[in-house]
Amino acid sequence: MTEHTTRLDHIVLWVNDPIAAAGFYEKAVGLEPVRLTDYSAGEAPFPSVRVNEETILDLMPRAKAERMGMLPGAAESSGHPVNHVCLSLPSGDFDALRGRLEEGSVPVSEISHDSFGARGPARRSFYFRDPDGNVFEARHYD
Missing domain, CATH: 3.10.180.10 (2,3-Dihydroxybiphenyl 1,2-Dioxygenase, domain 1)
Known part of the structure; x- marks a missing residue:
């Protein structure tokens, strides 16, 4: 198998309550929360959980779905x-x-x-x- 330099950096998951979601991923799945304190203090737009040293899951508040405008059509696909x-x-x-x-x-x-x-x-x-x-x-x- 050929070694690739492409790696999976992150996946964004839509969640209703990012703090509760981070708790689930920490307690049930065993993933370490990232930026949870910053999110709770209003200093980060969302928290994440660490899958491994190079991959995280971002826990994006579903309420932000309508504001996704990084490219044409992004808002329509947000939240799915x-x-x-x-x-x-x-x-x-x-x-x-x-x-x-x-x-x-x-x-x-x-x-x-x-x-x-x-x-x-x-x-x-x-x-x-x-x-x-x-x-x-x-x-x-x-």
Whole structure:
């Protein structure tokens, strides 16, 4: 496989309450909040959570959807969710995530096997939703 220099920097998720969303991602998913204090103090337009050293999820308040004007047509597409975001984890972290979600009464799908992804067939995967309805898949390859 050829090494690429393109990396995934961030994904913007529409959420109703960014502080509550950050709490969900920290407690249930295990992702570290970024700029949460600055957002709470009105000094940042939205908080984020860190997926890894080079990727974050921005938790954009849904109320800002009508103000998205970075390119023609952006306002019309704002607030529409993506189909799902997939998180790849080591086997132990995969099991720990599923356990935390179940402990927090977050509905999860059945575990599937060998679904295709960026690194080929995953050994196991499952789906869950965040409190704002964004769908996530969790998987591991090892």
